[in-house]
Amino acid sequence: MEWMYMHMPISGVNILWPGLVLIGFSVGVIGGFFGMGGAWMVTPGLNILGFPMAFAIGTDIAHIAGKSMISTVRHSKFGNVDYKLGIVMLIGTMIGIEIGAQIVMHLERIGLVGSVVRWVYVVVLALIAFMVFADYFKAVNNKKRGDVGAHGAEGLTWYKTMHRIKIPPMMTFKEAGITCSMWLPIMVSLFCGILAGFLGIGGGLLRMPALVYLIGCPTHIAVGTDLFEVMISGLYGAFTYTLKGRIEIVAVFVMLTGAAIGAQIGTVATKYAKGMGIKVAFGIAVIACMVSIILKQYKMADLAAVVILGAISLICIWICKIMFVGAAHELRMKKAGTPID
Amino acid sequence: MRKRLAKLGGFIALVQVVVPSMLLAAGPKAADLVVVADTRVLAPGLNRYFADLYNTDILVFAVWAVVLTALMGSVLGVLMDKIMVSTGLNLSKRKIIEH
Amino acid sequence: MRKFTAIVAATLLLGLLAAGSAFAAEVIQGKCLELNKEAKTLSIEEYDINFDKDFKFGHPTGINTTVDITTAKVGIEPVPGDILRISYVVNGDKKAAIKVMNITKQNLMKK
Numbered sequence: 001m002e003w004m005y006m007h008m009p010i011s012g013v014n015i016l017w018p019g020l021v022l023i024g025f026s027v028g029v030i031g032g033f034f035g036m037g038g039a040w041m042v043t044p045g046l047n048i049l050g051f052p053m054a055f056a057i058g059t060d061i062a063h064i065a066g067k068s069m070i071s072t073v074r075h076s077k078f079g080n081v082d083y084k085l086g087i088v089m090l091i092g093t094m095i096g097i098e099i100g101a102q103i104v105m106h107l108e109r110i111g112l113v114g115s116v117v118r119w120v121y122v123v124v125l126a127l128i129a130f131m132v133f134a135d136y137f138k139a140v141n142n143k144k145r146g147d148v149g150a151h152g153a154e155g156l157t158w159y160k161t162m163h164r165i166k167i168p169p170m171m172t173f174k175e176a177g178i179t180c181s182m183w184l185p186i187m188v189s190l191f192c193g194i195l196a197g198f199l200g201i202g203g204g205l206l207r208m209p210a211l212v213y214l215i216g217c218p219t220h221i222a223v224g225t226d227l228f229e230v231m232i233s234g235l236y237g238a239f240t241y242t243l244k245g246r247i248e249i250v251a252v253f254v255m256l257t258g259a260a261i262g263a264q265i266g267t268v269a270t271k272y273a274k275g276m277g278i279k280v281a282f283g284i285a286v287i288a289c290m291v292s293i294i295l296k297q298y299k300m301a302d303l304a305a306v307v308i309l310g311a312i313s314l315i316c317i318w319i320c321k322i323m324f325v326g327a328a329h330e331l332r333m334k335k336a337g338t339p340i341d
Numbered sequence: 342m343r344k345r346l347a348k349l350g351g352f353i354a355l356v357q358v359v360v361p362s363m364l365l366a367a368g369p370k371a372a373d374l375v376v377v378a379d380t381r382v383l384a385p386g387l388n389r390y391f392a393d394l395y396n397t398d399i400l401v402f403a404v405w406a407v408v409l410t411a412l413m414g415s416v417l418g419v420l421m422d423k424i425m426v427s428t429g430l431n432l433s434k435r436k437i438i439e440h
Numbered sequence: 441m442r443k444f445t446a447i448v449a450a451t452l453l454l455g456l457l458a459a460g461s462a463f464a465a466e467v468i469q470g471k472c473l474e475l476n477k478e479a480k481t482l483s484i485e486e487y488d489i490n491f492d493k494d495f496k497f498g499h500p501t502g503i504n505t506t507v508d509i510t511t512a513k514v515g516i517e518p519v520p521g522d523i524l525r526i527s528y529v530v531n532g533d534k535k536a537a538i539k540v541m542n543i544t545k546q547n548l549m550k551k
Binding site: 374375376377378379380381382393394396397408 | 453464465467468469489513514515516525526527529538539540541542546548
């Protein structure tokens with residue numbers, strides 16, 4: 001079984017390369033479907049493969065940057081990426097993350113950091129999950145009552161309130177189909193940025209639901225636009241982590257080959273999934289993340305890894321199923337001469 | 342063309358301003374790690390080349406890593422795209438259905 | 441225009457490739473003998489690359505090497521007895537270290 005192992009030139013360890021491809025693949029599927037980087041999902045997997053943890057973050061970020069690139073290209077073709085919105089949001093994200101990092105440094109000085117950050121993370125994730133499921137049940141009720149709009153039944157419509165804020169300059173985002181004050185996306189991304197900087201995460205996990213619930217983006221556009229931001233921050237992150245010597249470049253390439261296939265499947269699957277389906281699966285992923293953090297807080301790292309990896313596998317299989325069933329259906333219809341689009 | 346270049350320049354400038362702070366978001370802060378790759382045990386080849394570069398000039402290595410990651414991302418993206426298109430699926434349109 | 445861009449990109453890549461392969465640092469590994477902070481030098485006894493169960497880091501060769509660490513990036517500070525791995529370039533009659541890794545104390549498996 002010698003050929004199954006690959007020598008990592010920098011750390012000098014031998015790693016089971018199909019494992020790396022598999023991690024890349026599943027994170028590719030999930031990232032392409034939900035529009036997030038997914039760094040939090042990779043670390044436990046790498047840990048199990050015996051990958052040196054000193055290189056985990058850098059390797060992970062570089063692979064995420066490459067993968068987001070693949071997904072962004074694909075989403076862009078679907079018209080899922082609102083570049084204008086993405087660039088406007090970059091402004092808020094940048095300032096926000098800086099503020100968030102400053103808060104963390106302040107907390108570090110007064111010696112409160114570790115568990116505060118972790119518990120804030122748990123609360124934020126719980127709120128997101130609550131929001132997603134509240135939205136889901138409201139939409140189900142609306143549908144039962146026959147209250148269906150142009151794009152199907154809607155759940156939470158907080159963004160309608162948000163859109164009433166009319167501070168100039170007003171901006172129209174064509175792809176997302178919204179017109180609002182320029183300050184809305186900037187303030188929302190600022191808020192997400194602060195939280196992301198504070199928690200030390202990429203922020204896709206926060207930005208995706210924020211785009212949907214606060215800015216009023218259709219779910220698909222939220223996914224695509226968020227990936228665009230993940231790509232830009234990922235490339236820069238990869239550069240700086242490499243400068244610090246924290247990257248195993250060969251592993252990045254191996255993971256990327258898996259991610260390339262996964263990202264296509266995840267992204268194309270969004271075509272066959274309803275917006276609400278994406279949101280609910282996202283909510284489940286968020287809960288899995290939350291549970292794993294709580295377990296880690298109580299020093300049950302093994303159990304946490306099991307929870308994360310289990311959730312990833314299930315969601316990944318579910319997404320693949322959507323993709324293959326949807327694609328098969330489309331091809332059948334095409335053959336029958338009644339193409340759907 | 343010039344207009345496009347100007348746009349691109351503006352974008353690059355924006356990225357340079359925006360991105361350094363985004364790095365913090367990319368993960369917990371990491372201290373410098375001093376690792377020397379053991380090139381004595383590597384045969385000449387790709388692994389040896391990267392390990393040598395890692396040992397000798399980390400800056401060139403970092404530029405290389407980013408360029409190659411981006412390059413590989415786009416090459417694999419285009420390649421997989423071709424494969425996807427060849428399946429005959431319609432990949433240019435989709436309806437927005439929320440529920 | 442497209443051709444031009446392609447040529448520029450290719451040149452840049454080749455330049456990078458050349459820059460990368462021109463100077464490859466030498467690597468030695470062995471037991472730390474002495475760290476001289478005034479003279480900024482570090483001496484080790486070199487080990488070979490025949491690793492086995494009792495000699496995880498290679499067998500001692502009896503060759504003692506001294507490197508200059510003025511410009512080197514030194515990780516966890518070495519004390520005599522630590523196993524070190526050093527990358528260096530030969531600079532005139534001096535061996536100038538680039539990086540010094542403390543294998544004994546550096547745990548890559550931890551975050």
